[in-house]
Amino acid sequence: xxxxxxxxxxxxxxxxxxxxxxxxxxxxxxxxxxxxxxxxxxxxxxxxxxxxxxxxxxxxxxxxxxxxxxxxxxxxxxxxxxxxxxx
Numbered sequence: 001x002x003x004x005x006x007x008x009x010x011x012x013x014x015x016x017x018x019x020x021x022x023x024x025x026x027x028x029x030x031x032x033x034x035x036x037x038x039x040x041x042x043x044x045x046x047x048x049x050x051x052x053x054x055x056x057x058x059x060x061x062x063x064x065x066x067x068x069x070x071x072x073x074x075x076x077x078x079x080x081x082x083x084x085x086x087x
Contacts, residue, residue, distance in 0.1 A: 013037060
């Protein structure tokens with residue numbers, strides 16, 4: 001289970017059973033282990049998935065690029081207007 005936590009993989013009974021090589025029934029029947037898995041699973045419910053984080057980062061990057069381009073365009077328009085006034 002520590003490997004699942006390190007890699008930020010989804011914690012659930014299926015994942016823990018596959019990772020540890022034990023049956024799901026064993027995990028469900030051992031109350032201490034069951035409480036740990038359920039607690040970790042509940043903690044993850046409030047967190048964004050790696051895909052969501054990546055998508056948000058991509059959207060933020062696009063927004064930054066658009067803002068930079070808009071600023072650059074405004075600067076070029078100002079320069080163009082100054083040049084037109086001088087001629």
